[in-house]
Amino acid sequence: MTERVVPHFQEELEQFKARLLEMGGLAEERVAAAVHALVERDAELVERVLDGDGPLNLLHIDIDRRAFKLLALHQPMAVDLRAIVSALKINSDLERVGDLAVNIAEAARRYLRHPPVKELIDIPRMGDLAQSMLRDALDAFVRRDTALAQSVLNRDDTLDALKTQVFRELLTFMLQDQRTIEPSLDLILVSRHLERIGDHATNVAEEVIFMVSARDVRHHQGEEPAT
């Protein structure tokens, strides 16, 4: 847009960021579907989540290639370089979120073979929280908003507390009735998968804070010899 930059590069960079956001949206959607399938005991939706990993994996490769191309052809400096390197890491985090959606669906498939252990309340709550953390972390990336990124970090404790609560409650069930042991194990796994999705959102948020604050660090480093 401005005269000082190469328009081709800026255009490619914007496309690159748009793809990353698309990937974020898709990952979030898949987490929502996996949790919904578990809570609603929707075996058909479980299978759709299990079979639907393709588009996310293709996006992951595409974003990776775009990042590499941006680095190789345009040799971007400072702010843009940092954004591309950050996006590369965020891309890995989002791919793993997609894997975790599959893991949740796998646990859901096993869980549905048993009668329900209990009404699921904390797990969908964890799902909503993890999704909102992911969404805000990506918004923070786009807007370079460290305050929003910090708010993502703050929510991680709530997610951890919910995971502990889920564990304690299910342990009680398991101790009381051994028929609940196997399905409870899968719910415990789901709660851990959701916690890890929160961890990935946290990684993204930390990356945003590092990316934005690195500008200042970099100014100082410019004055030192490049040892």
Next chain:
Amino acid sequence: MTERVVPHFQEELEQFKARLLEMGGLAEERVAAAVHALVERDAELVERVLDGDGPLNLLHIDIDRRAFKLLALHQPMAVDLRAIVSALKINSDLERVGDLAVNIAEAARRYLRHPPVKELIDIPRMGDLAQSMLRDALDAFVRRDTALAQSVLNRDDTLDALKTQVFRELLTFMLQDQRTIEPSLDLILVSRHLERIGDHATNVAEEVIFMVSARDVRHHQGEEPAT
């Protein structure tokens, strides 16, 4: 060493790779210590693993900064660029392996509060396997050895099979004796942490294959317009 390259860059690149290997060695060591502490019921070693995450985290940041500096100051091309981008991802994988060593130690701490459920055989086996996968994946990175990387990918199935075996055996214990439920849960978690360490080794190995084969891909891409 050769006359065509900037010696300063090559020197920094070698230092950078050396740091990554150091990080790999440290991550592997911490996994070994965590598993050893669990198997030998060594509460003191458990605490040392829990307290000893600092050096790995510092290395993680240091490697990240070196990568960024290499990209920003030297604008490397083709093979070197791909190696640096790959190393950035491997760095993230190794950091998470370090986190998983902490997770294993946390589970070990809880496990040691109970009498042993059983003699641990498959879990140390999983630990050895995960470590060897990690070591070979990093060797494959340094030597650009796709055959070795492929052998890492092949071992992942064995690790998965061991995890399933651990799960089935512990489930039997839990169903027979409810006093084993809580400690068995921690062993199941440990087996999953080890499986994830194998997944990270797999990521590294896939990165090596992509890094080496991307040279060919890149040749073709050079003939197309940069859209």
